[in-house]
Amino acid sequence: MSNLQSTVSILSLLLGMLLTALDLTIISTAVPRITHDFHSLNDVGWYGSAFFLTMCVFQTFWGKLYRYCSIKYTFVAAILSFELGTLGCAVSKNSAGFIAGRAVAGFGGAGVISGTYIILAHIVPPEKVPIFYGLNGIIFTVASVAGPLIGGAFTSNVTWRWCFYINLPLGGVAIAALLLSLQLPRSSQPAATPVLEIISKLDLPGCLAITGALICYLLALEFGGITKPWNSSQPIGLLVGWILLTLLFAVVEWFQKEEALVASRYLRNRGVLACCVFVFFLNAANYVRVYYLPLYFQAINNASPERSGILLLAYIVPTSVFTMLAGGILSKVGYYQPFLLVGAALVTIGSGLIYTWDLNTSSAKIIGYQILAGVGDGICVQVPVTAVQAFVDQKDLATVTTLVLFFQLGSGVIGIGAGESIFSNRVIQSLARDAPGTSATTVLQAGASELRGVFGAGESQGVRRAYLVGLHGAWILTLALCGAAVLVGVLAPPISILGQTGLRSAAEADPDTSTDTGSNPASHGRASGMADKEKEGVLVVPGDKAPVEVEIVGSARGS
Known part of the structure; x- marks a missing residue:
């Protein structure tokens, strides 16, 4: 490819990634209005979970299609699937249709994410691949900031349906640009494989x-x-x-x-397992927080969707800033475990303080507590994705990245589903005390953004109190999940990831160039023992008490 073609292809890939990333959070500030239009407050959990479910489950499915089918046209099919789902959301007439659209969009989004990583590995020089993988992380960070703002702006000024219509022309541009510019090397073309054999490989x-x-x-x-x-x-x-x-x-x-779908051999490695479980707990809490903070702003504080998106910046901006800062610092110091512990501890404290919000909480506390949680989240949220690469061989980076994505996206299904159940159950239980005579069905169908319009002044105050009880239940869940992440961080192997590619630790380095092994004979002897073990087919994880047998598989580059 020429430089122009390469640039256009990369920009098109990143555009597809941006659209998919935006769909993770763009509806968070629109959900209260959607629940009002569809009379479906008890479906809130499905609006997020349906997207996360299919995106999680079909990550590896798409990865295998890329291995056995044309990478270029498989990626186009993924974008088309995503576009079809977003169109279904935009034109949906009821909650069931909207949920179905979210599920189809998640299916396509899974192919967009995995395909972006795979295509970049084929068209970018090997030494620059980590840079572009890092750029993907920045795109998710930017999307987490822009999503709630864009969703709130559309919902307040036009309609929430434009959260999905906007994807159609942008997705079309990405498809057209890729079809015209993307030229993959011949080595990336898969060997002819019978259809039935491909199906048998898809699990x-x-x-x-x-x-x-x-x-x-x-x-x-x-x-x-x-x-x-x-x-x-x-x-x-x-x-x-x-x-x-x-x-x-x-x-x-x-x-x-x-x-x-889940390569269990990696989970037998303590470092990989710790990173995956940490990501699961932390992100489950984050998704619940991002989905239910706008409910507080709109139902309790009577904020517009646009205003609730602005208020949410107090959480999302610190998360984004400290995600980038933590990545830069980690690349210098190498020891990732302190980031897990400090970040998870701060976000746990922030979650506990958010739980104290009531009907009349001051703006200073609303902003300040979100900032604390956002700083903690930013310090640790992307660290496991980087750290896990120290525990696998270079050629397994794509595989283990998919595994981490499986846990990360699966946490959205579990977290949002549990949060919605706790929220709805506690609202129903509280109505009998705070708003006797008020129908729970009416409250759940009213939608968070229209409480004052549906209920009178006296009745709406009791309904708001019931809402607050429900929100406290969801926030207790985030507190417990963040606390669990702290415990997992304690159990993570306390090693430095600098200079490690796969299970090639610093202990394997040439003693003449390795500070650790060269300056300490004992360390050098330990390194030699580790190297001997590897010659026997046993790969050694630094920090583990015993060698772990891991079977190395091919990555996306070789598929």
Whole structure:
């Protein structure tokens, strides 16, 4: 490719990534208005979870399509799927149609994200690949800031549907530019593979099992205590189905081995496992926070969607700034565990302070507590994605990145679903005390942005108190999840990631050039022992008590 073609291709890839990243948060400030239009407050969890569910489950699915099919046209198919889903959201007439559109958009978005990483690995010089991967992280950071603002502006000044219409022309530009400019090297072209063999490699049983498990989980939380008692047959049956299908998924993944959605051999490594679990807990809390803070601003403070997006900046801007600062500092100091501990501790404290908000909390506390949580989040949120690369070989970076994305996006399904269930159940329970005689169904269908318009002055005050009780329940969940992240951070291997590519630790370096091994004979002996183990086929993880056997697989570059 010429320099112009390469530039246009990269910009088109980044545009597709930006559109997908925006869809993660753009509806957060629009949700209260959407719930009003569809009379569907109890569906809030689905609006976020449907997108996260399909994006999580189908990451590896798309990765395998890229391995066996034309990378260029597979990526175009992913963008088209994303565009189809966003169009469905834009024209939806009811909550069910909107949720279906979100699910289809998430399916396509999974292909856009994985495809961007794979194509960059083919068209960018190897020494510059980490730079562009880092740029993808910055795009997600920018999107997290811009999403709520754009969503709030559209919702207040035009309609929330433009949160989705805007994707159509921009996605079309990305597709046209890629078709005209992208030329991949011949080495990237897959060998001809029979269709049935491709299908057998996609781990469709695993996809179906985990999708069914997560749907059962979400339905159980939607019904339990809201439309059906928790001790009735439907919630219990769905919870049992969730457990059984999760166990089935684990069994399927065990037997799929190389073709599994979740490569279990990596999770036997303490460093990889710690990074994945930390990302899960922290991001589950973050997604709940981002979705329910606008509900507080609009239902309790009577803010417009646009105003709630501005208020949310107090959380998102510090997160974005400190994400970039932490990345720069980590590249200098190398030790990632302090970032996990300090960041998770600060966001835990911030979550606890947000829990103290009431009907009349001052603007200073609303802004200040969000800043504290945002600073903590920024310090640690991207660190595991970088740190995990120290525990795998260079050629496995794409695979382990997909694994971290699986946990990160899966946390959105679990976190938002649990948050919605807690919120709705506590609102219903509180109405009997704070607004006796008020129909719980009417409250749940009214929508957060229109409480004062639906209920009279006296009644709306009681409904607002019930809302606050529900929000406190969701925020207790974020506090518990952040606390769990602190504990996981304590268990992470306390090593430096500087100079490590894969399980090639500093201990493997030439003793003449390695400060640690060259200056200490004991360290040098330990390094030699580690090297001997690797010759025997056992890869050693620094910080682990025993060597961990890991089977290396091909990355996206070689697929």
